[in-house]
Amino acid sequence: MAALENKGTIARTDIETTRKELAEAQKQLEEKKAELAEVSQATEAEELKFRHEREKIVARIAxxxxxxxxxxxxxxxxxxxxxxxxxxxxxxxxxxxxxxxxxxxxxxxxxxxxxxxxxxxxxxxxxxxxxxxxxxxx
Incomplete structure (x- = not known):
């Protein structure tokens, strides 16, 4: 019986540890998503700028x-x-x-x-x- 209780305690500890790790991983994921969104937005703005510059140049080409x-x-x-x-x-x-x-x-x-x-x-x-x-x- 004591061995069974010990296994149960170990399992609960493992579950708690796993939940903490999951929460940390989810937090890191959200941070990375925010970074990606920021980089993506900057890239889109830069692409738009280059497209406008290209349009100006193309207008002058035969x-x-x-x-x-x-x-x-x-x-x-x-x-x-x-x-x-x-x-x-x-x-x-x-x-x-x-x-x-x-x-x-x-x-x-x-x-x-x-x-x-x-x-x-x-x-x-x-x-x-x-x-x-x-x-x-x-």
């Missing part, structure tokens, strides 16, 4: 250029525009002819890599863009 960009972006896993690095396309590393390098520096129109089809820009343009918009991933 429709055909934007269509080209969106098509390439979808086909090239988000990397539609790449800089020239050491005389080669930053996407596929194919050498760009010297004449095209000179034309790129004039920045008169869009140029595409003959091999991968991405829009290519001079290093100067890429550096200028990165300085203006640090998160810019051409």
């Amino acid at each position: 429709k055909q250029d934007l269509t080209l960009y969106e098509r390439i972006r979808g086909a090239k896993k988000g990397r539609a525009v790449v800089p020239i690095r050491r005389g080669a396309c930053g996407g596929c590393h194919t050498a760009v002819p010297p004449q095209k390098l000179l034309e790129l520096k004039q920045n008169n129109r869009l140029y595409r890599c003959e091999r991968c089809g991405r829009i290519i820009v001079s290093e100067e343009i890429a550096e200028t863009t990165s300085a203006i918009v640090p998160q810019a991933s051409l």
Whole structure:
């Protein structure tokens, strides 16, 4: 009988301990939910800001250029525009002819890599863009 009472006492103690642990875990869960909601709200606000900035920029881009960009972006896993690095396309590393390098520096129109089809820009343009918009991933 004493052994049975002892087991009952141990079981009650275990239940109490488990309830305390459960209460602590629920408290931590609520804290984490609050943190997540805060981070999520901040992220949504930042996303909205970036969407507005993008809309302003898109409004200044010719429709055909934007269509080209969106098509390439979808086909090239988000990397539609790449800089020239050491005389080669930053996407596929194919050498760009010297004449095209000179034309790129004039920045008169869009140029595409003959091999991968991405829009290519001079290093100067890429550096200028990165300085203006640090998160810019051409």
